[in-house]
Amino acid sequence: MSNVRQALAEQLAEAVFQALAEDLTRQERALLIVSGGSTPVPFFKALAAKPLPWSRIDITLADERWVDEQSSDSNAKLVRENLLQGAAANANFVPLTSDASTPEEGVEEVAKRTASLSWPASVVILGMGGDGHTASLFPDSLELGLALSTDEPLVAVRTPSQPQPRITFSAGRLHQAHRHILHITGDDKRSVLANAMNGDDVRKLPIRAFLSCPLAIYWAP
Numbered sequence: 001m002s003n004v005r006q007a008l009a010e011q012l013a014e015a016v017f018q019a020l021a022e023d024l025t026r027q028e029r030a031l032l033i034v035s036g037g038s039t040p041v042p043f044f045k046a047l048a049a050k051p052l053p054w055s056r057i058d059i060t061l062a063d064e065r066w067v068d069e070q071s072s073d074s075n076a077k078l079v080r081e082n083l084l085q086g087a088a089a090n091a092n093f094v095p096l097t098s099d100a101s102t103p104e105e106g107v108e109e110v111a112k113r114t115a116s117l118s119w120p121a122s123v124v125i126l127g128m129g130g131d132g133h134t135a136s137l138f139p140d141s142l143e144l145g146l147a148l149s150t151d152e153p154l155v156a157v158r159t160p161s162q163p164q165p166r167i168t169f170s171a172g173r174l175h176q177a178h179r180h181i182l183h184i185t186g187d188d189k190r191s192v193l194a195n196a197m198n199g200d201d202v203r204k205l206p207i208r209a210f211l212s213c214p215l216a217i218y219w220a221p
């Protein structure tokens with residue numbers, strides 16, 4: 001981990017800490033939505049060390065692979081091992097998978113489970129892939145149009161470029177959050193983001209769906 005990426009993770013953790021603490025002065029509970037992937041790990045560790053009243057915080061994921069929670073591809077496993085540590089283990093974490101064998105069969109149950117969270121979310125932290133996807137809104141996903149337009153909170157997605165089916169919060173549900181943050185690193189993602197900012201086709205670079213939320217960008221080389 002380069003020093004500058006570590007510093008970025010720590011600055012992001014401080015910003016998320018402040019946002020959650022501020023919302024908790026006005027409301028009993030606050031919801032944080034995080035993303036999986038490799039980028040957030042140092043952020044998760046830095047946030048877990050913050051002195052928050054963790055038992056008043058709900059945490060869920062922007063999206064998840066439809067895999068067992070023990071799988072190394074599970075975002076829930078990533079969150080449990082890196083964020084829900086120490087005092088942060090007292091947070092109420094709600095995963096996005098069920099015992100159903102497909103996300104299409106399980107999506108309704110997960111929607112019921114997540115309905116009890118403290119919506120609207122205080123903060124959504126998004127990642128972005130080299131193809132411009134964010135959450136599980138992939139350019140080649142068969143359900144991209146649905147995920148961008150539905151009023152439903154969650155969508156089961158099938159994506160030819162991805163090995164597993166997934167479940168994702170819809171763009172509409174993620175839009176409702178009070179704050180949106182994009183956490184990315186590296187020159188390749190900077191170029192993808194620049195293309196998204198210059199282009200106009202959300203289906204080619206789905207991160208575009210969040211550019212005017214407004215979106216705070218946390219980037220480091």
Ligand SMILES: O=C(O)[C@H](O)[C@@H](O)[C@H](O)[C@H](O)COP(=O)(O)O
Pocket residue numbers: 035036037038039040063064075126127128129133134135136
């Ligand atoms: O993988 C996931 O769980 C998320 O669906 C995805 O949107 C992720 O945020 C990007 O793919 C970036 O991943 P990296 O941080 O690993 O580059």
